[in-house]
Amino acid sequence: MTWDECYRSVRELVLDYATPESDDAPLALDSLAVVLLVEAIEDRFGLTLGAKDVTPERFGSLGALVRFVWSLVS
Amino acid sequence: MRGFLDTLLMTSGAPTHSALTTALGETLTYQALITAVEQAADTLREAGVQPGQIVAVDTRSAAAVLAMLAVLEAGATLMPWDGRQNDLGLLETARPVKLITQASFEGAITLASPCDNPRELAPGIGLLLFTSGSTGRPKGVLLSLDGLMANIDAILSYLPVRKFPRTALTLPLSYSYAFVGQALVTLRAGGTLLMMQDLPFPAQQLSTMRALDASGLSGVPTSLRRLCEAALDMPVSERPQLGYVASAGAPLDQATRERLGEVFPCARRFNQYGLTEASPRVAACSDQEPAFHAGSVGRPLPGLTVLARDPQGTPLPPGQTGTLWIQGPSIMRGYLDDETGSSKVLIEGGLLSGDDGWVDDAGYIFTVGRQDGLIKVAGERVSLQQVTAVIQAVAGVREAAVVARPDSMVDHYLVAFVAGDPGIITAIKAHVRAHLPLAGRPRRIVVVEHLPRNARDKLDWQVLQHLATEGGT
Numbered sequence: 001m002t003w004d005e006c007y008r009s010v011r012e013l014v015l016d017y018a019t020p021e022s023d024d025a026p027l028a029l030d031s032l033a034v035v036l037l038v039e040a041i042e043d044r045f046g047l048t049l050g051a052k053d054v055t056p057e058r059f060g061s062l063g064a065l066v067r068f069v070w071s072l073v074s
Numbered sequence: 075m076r077g078f079l080d081t082l083l084m085t086s087g088a089p090t091h092s093a094l095t096t097a098l099g100e101t102l103t104y105q106a107l108i109t110a111v112e113q114a115a116d117t118l119r120e121a122g123v124q125p126g127q128i129v130a131v132d133t134r135s136a137a138a139v140l141a142m143l144a145v146l147e148a149g150a151t152l153m154p155w156d157g158r159q160n161d162l163g164l165l166e167t168a169r170p171v172k173l174i175t176q177a178s179f180e181g182a183i184t185l186a187s188p189c190d191n192p193r194e195l196a197p198g199i200g201l202l203l204f205t206s207g208s209t210g211r212p213k214g215v216l217l218s219l220d221g222l223m224a225n226i227d228a229i230l231s232y233l234p235v236r237k238f239p240r241t242a243l244t245l246p247l248s249y250s251y252a253f254v255g256q257a258l259v260t261l262r263a264g265g266t267l268l269m270m271q272d273l274p275f276p277a278q279q280l281s282t283m284r285a286l287d288a289s290g291l292s293g294v295p296t297s298l299r300r301l302c303e304a305a306l307d308m309p310v311s312e313r314p315q316l317g318y319v320a321s322a323g324a325p326l327d328q329a330t331r332e333r334l335g336e337v338f339p340c341a342r343r344f345n346q347y348g349l350t351e352a353s354p355r356v357a358a359c360s361d362q363e364p365a366f367h368a369g370s371v372g373r374p375l376p377g378l379t380v381l382a383r384d385p386q387g388t389p390l391p392p393g394q395t396g397t398l399w400i401q402g403p404s405i406m407r408g409y410l411d412d413e414t415g416s417s418k419v420l421i422e423g424g425l426l427s428g429d430d431g432w433v434d435d436a437g438y439i440f441t442v443g444r445q446d447g448l449i450k451v452a453g454e455r456v457s458l459q460q461v462t463a464v465i466q467a468v469a470g471v472r473e474a475a476v477v478a479r480p481d482s483m484v485d486h487y488l489v490a491f492v493a494g495d496p497g498i499i500t501a502i503k504a505h506v507r508a509h510l511p512l513a514g515r516p517r518r519i520v521v522v523e524h525l526p527r528n529a530r531d532k533l534d535w536q537v538l539q540h541l542a543t544e545g546g547t
Contacts, residue, residue, distance in 0.1 A: 012503075015503075015507065016503070016506075016507060016512075016515050017512060029274050030158060030246065030271070030274050031244060031245075031271070031273075031274040031275075031279075031297060032246070032452055032454070032512055032513065033274065033512055034274040034275060035296055035297070035300055035452055035483070035484060036451075036452060036484065036512060036513070036515075039481070039483060039484055039487065039517065040517055043487075043517055043518070050303065050307070051276055051277060051300065051303040051304035051306075051307050052277075052307055054275055054276065054277075054300075054304075055275060055277065056275055056278065059275070
């Protein structure tokens, strides 16, 4: 998987749960959106995310989330 | 005539006691809460709001709880509306006279007029809540104020809110579970609401509960599972010291029941059963009762009767599985604009829940699921018919079928199979995002040439279920 593919995949999943104005804009997820997004990422990338992975820093913006997922899949 | 607040707070604590605290530690006393609610109610009356009319409230902010109380104080019908989901169709259907878009802790509210021909309801309806219906369209559930009050007192007969009065509110206020089952119950008991809906991350919720000295927590199994996971990462001394943990909204599996006991060893655990159409709570039991450990959702609350009925409507003896039927003061008046739907479920002076289950000799209820295409996703009721209909409405979709798969974290997830051209997926996703609530959006959408059919040319659900277990998009 390339960075671009990772970016596109994560963005596609995020758009189901949030409508960020830019890569750095806050995602403003509610708790339902967080849990559904975590599950969708696990399913799409074959990952298992623990509670330690699900933090405001990593899920705060689309850009942050892509960097986090890329660090796990690359 | 007594106002709503007077009735609700009759048994509450001192005026200087804290009624509400935000995650940032801002606090509102009971006296300040009453003043703010009365001011907001005056604003509604001055805007011409009459009893019998509907006022919708955007439930996103912590101060929305004051606006919700103000609608009831003004004698109108409250329609909680989650602005994050922004479902304008619900406003078109309900025709509220006003929508409260913003509220402050001082009682200032911002009003919008979302429709030209506001509706008048029969008097005494306190709440209008929308929930997924088996026909595919969301149904508006009409709940009487008397029924709500009866349910609040029935909840206080078992949930130890008076002993553990600092309630952590993590669920959206648009849920009857959160607004009635937690917010109104806590205020009635003179307790303190800890408003934590803006904290979506489990570790954050736990540390805030600890900082705000939370003593009671209610959640859906999904949120409780996530909290358990996060709590195991922190030392016991840093976890909140909860007096009780209660679950409702979806079946609480054995692993989560046990995990909650390990993570919060001092907390009494409760399993509960309810549905929006019953205001919402119907039954409960605690971990002191053996039936809790056998997976029961508990015994009916005081004033309620529950029994199983067969498909012909005949009451079944204990131990036999049928559709659970509930009788008592807190069942709904009916569905909005749907006499046929109402008369199907309001039978023999009670409510046919749609949930299958059985009642044992001691009165404990065990649920086993539903047959009507309504499933739970993270505690939210989702209609497979509605999801299918939304996907089928996209131009170029020849056929669609939606499968629910069981999931150990979020109860179920959805996989949609669509017959159409491969390029259609972008249009489907856009349509789904615009027309379905978060919980109803399929985790995967699989585009195929044709949907699988069996020898009798019917959709082959077994093959679809099998395909849904395979990964990838």
